[in-house]
Amino acid sequence: MKRYEDVLSDMEQKIDGGQFVSGQKLPSVRTAAQLYGCSISTITRAYAELMKRHAIYSIAQSGYYVVEKPGSRTGVTESKAIDFASAMPDPSVxxxxxxxxxxxKAVDTYKYDLFTCGDSKGLETLRRTLVSHLAADQVFAKAERIIITSGISPVLELLARMPFPNGNSVILVEQPSYDLYLRFLETEGVPVCGIARTSAGIDLRELEEKFKLGGIKFFYTMPRYHNPLGTSYSAEERKAIARLASKYDVYIVEDDYMADLGEEPGLDPIYAYNGTSHVVYLKSFSKIIFPGLRLGAAVLPEKLLGTFHEYKRYADTSLLSQAALEVYIKNGMYERHKRKISSQYAARIRALNEAVQRYNGAQLLERSDVHYGVFVQFKLPQTVNLERLIERLATKHIFVVSGKPFYLSDYIEREKFLRISISRVQPEQIEEGVREIIEEVRREVRSPSY
Structure with missing residues (x-):
C-alpha cells in the first residue's frame, strides 16, 4: 500500500509543480513502472486514481495526458510562443x-464484444448511427456503403493503390494541397499531376480539359476549409465539379475533414450534387474530438465497394473507440462540442482578420477570405525570402509554416505564402503575432538583402 501511495503522491506533486505540464503526455505504464521500480499494476492504479481526481485523462491507443487547466500554459518557453504553425486541435477544448x-458506457453496453477483432467495415451500430449523422450534412447513404476508418490518411493511401472502374491511373491534386498525401504519392511513384487552386478558386475550364484528356483516375479535393488555403469552393463550383465527374467518368475523392468547423449556409458537399455515383466522401472525427481518437468514415459508391473491401481486409480501428463515438453522437455530446469548438475557432479567425485589417494598411500581404475553419493563407510579395522570414519570426517565438511543402516537387507555378493556423494560438496572442509578421514582411520588402 505504501509504495502505491508514494507513487501517487510523487506524480501529483510533479503535476502540481509543473514538471508534468498541461497537455503533456505521461510515460507509458510500462515505462513509469521502470522509472519508479514498481509493478505495472501499481502504476495502473495510480493513473486510475489521477483520472478520478481529473488530474489526467486517457486517450484510447495513445496514452495518458495531463488535464489542461483553465488559464494554464505548458512551461515558460511555450507561454511566450505564438503558435500559428500547429494544425492539431487545442488541448484545452x-x-x-x-x-x-x-x-x-460503451464497455457496460457491449462488454466482451469490444475486445474481439471486429469487422473491417467497422462497428455495425456506429455505421447505422452515422446514416442519420451524415444525412444532416446532405450525405445520404445506407450503412452498407459507410466504412469506419483509422482516420483519413490510410483511406487516401488505399484509394491511390486500388484500381478504379474507369481504368485510369493518374491522380489529380489541387496545388497546393495536403502535404503528407503529396509526399506519399511521390514516394510510392503513383502517377500524379496538379491543377492550380488559389484563394479565388479553380479554373473549371482547365479542370474539364484534364478530366477529358488527362487519364484521371480520381480528383482529390478539399472543397471546405482547404489545407493550406483555408478557403471553400462556392456552391456553383461544387455543382460544376460534380457534373464534370459524371460527364467524363472521373471519380472525386472529397476530403471533408473539417466539415463540422463552420456554419456557412448553402454549401453542401460535392457528394450531394453527384447522385453518389462518382464521389468518395471522407470525414474525420479527430479534428472535432481529439487527434488520438483516429476515427474517420468513408462513404463509397457501389462500384468501388467490392475492390475497397478486397484491399481493406482487416479491422484497423479500436472497437472501444468506435462504440464510445457511437454513444457520444447518440447522446448529443458531439453536436454540443461541435458548436463549442466551432464558436471558439470562429472567434479566433475574426480576431486574426481584424488584426490584419488593422496592421496591413500598406497591403504587404494578401489574406485569403476565410471566416471558419482553422487555416488562413498569408500570400507574400515575391521579393520576400521565405526561409529567412520564418527564421526571424522564430527568434521572436512566433511559429508559422511555409507554403512550399504543399506543392508537388516538380510543380512550377507556386504562390509564395505562409499557412497560418489558429487552432493552437491563444486568442490574446493573435494581434501581437499578426503585427510582428507584417512588420517582418515590411523589413524584407524594404531591405531584401538584410
Missing part, C-alpha cells in the same frame, strides 16, 4: 470527461 463517460 478536448472533451475528455464527456468522452470518458462514453467509454465507460
Amino acid at each position: 478536448f472533451p475528455y470527461l464527456d468522452f470518458q463517460h462514453c467509454l465507460n
Whole structure:
C-alpha cells in the first residue's frame, strides 16, 4: 500500500509543480513502472486514481495526458510562443470527461464484444448511427456503403493503390494541397499531376480539359476549409465539379475533414450534387474530438465497394473507440462540442482578420477570405525570402509554416505564402503575432538583402 501511495503522491506533486505540464503526455505504464521500480499494476492504479481526481485523462491507443487547466500554459518557453504553425486541435477544448463517460458506457453496453477483432467495415451500430449523422450534412447513404476508418490518411493511401472502374491511373491534386498525401504519392511513384487552386478558386475550364484528356483516375479535393488555403469552393463550383465527374467518368475523392468547423449556409458537399455515383466522401472525427481518437468514415459508391473491401481486409480501428463515438453522437455530446469548438475557432479567425485589417494598411500581404475553419493563407510579395522570414519570426517565438511543402516537387507555378493556423494560438496572442509578421514582411520588402 505504501509504495502505491508514494507513487501517487510523487506524480501529483510533479503535476502540481509543473514538471508534468498541461497537455503533456505521461510515460507509458510500462515505462513509469521502470522509472519508479514498481509493478505495472501499481502504476495502473495510480493513473486510475489521477483520472478520478481529473488530474489526467486517457486517450484510447495513445496514452495518458495531463488535464489542461483553465488559464494554464505548458512551461515558460511555450507561454511566450505564438503558435500559428500547429494544425492539431487545442488541448484545452478536448472533451475528455464527456468522452470518458462514453467509454465507460460503451464497455457496460457491449462488454466482451469490444475486445474481439471486429469487422473491417467497422462497428455495425456506429455505421447505422452515422446514416442519420451524415444525412444532416446532405450525405445520404445506407450503412452498407459507410466504412469506419483509422482516420483519413490510410483511406487516401488505399484509394491511390486500388484500381478504379474507369481504368485510369493518374491522380489529380489541387496545388497546393495536403502535404503528407503529396509526399506519399511521390514516394510510392503513383502517377500524379496538379491543377492550380488559389484563394479565388479553380479554373473549371482547365479542370474539364484534364478530366477529358488527362487519364484521371480520381480528383482529390478539399472543397471546405482547404489545407493550406483555408478557403471553400462556392456552391456553383461544387455543382460544376460534380457534373464534370459524371460527364467524363472521373471519380472525386472529397476530403471533408473539417466539415463540422463552420456554419456557412448553402454549401453542401460535392457528394450531394453527384447522385453518389462518382464521389468518395471522407470525414474525420479527430479534428472535432481529439487527434488520438483516429476515427474517420468513408462513404463509397457501389462500384468501388467490392475492390475497397478486397484491399481493406482487416479491422484497423479500436472497437472501444468506435462504440464510445457511437454513444457520444447518440447522446448529443458531439453536436454540443461541435458548436463549442466551432464558436471558439470562429472567434479566433475574426480576431486574426481584424488584426490584419488593422496592421496591413500598406497591403504587404494578401489574406485569403476565410471566416471558419482553422487555416488562413498569408500570400507574400515575391521579393520576400521565405526561409529567412520564418527564421526571424522564430527568434521572436512566433511559429508559422511555409507554403512550399504543399506543392508537388516538380510543380512550377507556386504562390509564395505562409499557412497560418489558429487552432493552437491563444486568442490574446493573435494581434501581437499578426503585427510582428507584417512588420517582418515590411523589413524584407524594404531591405531584401538584410
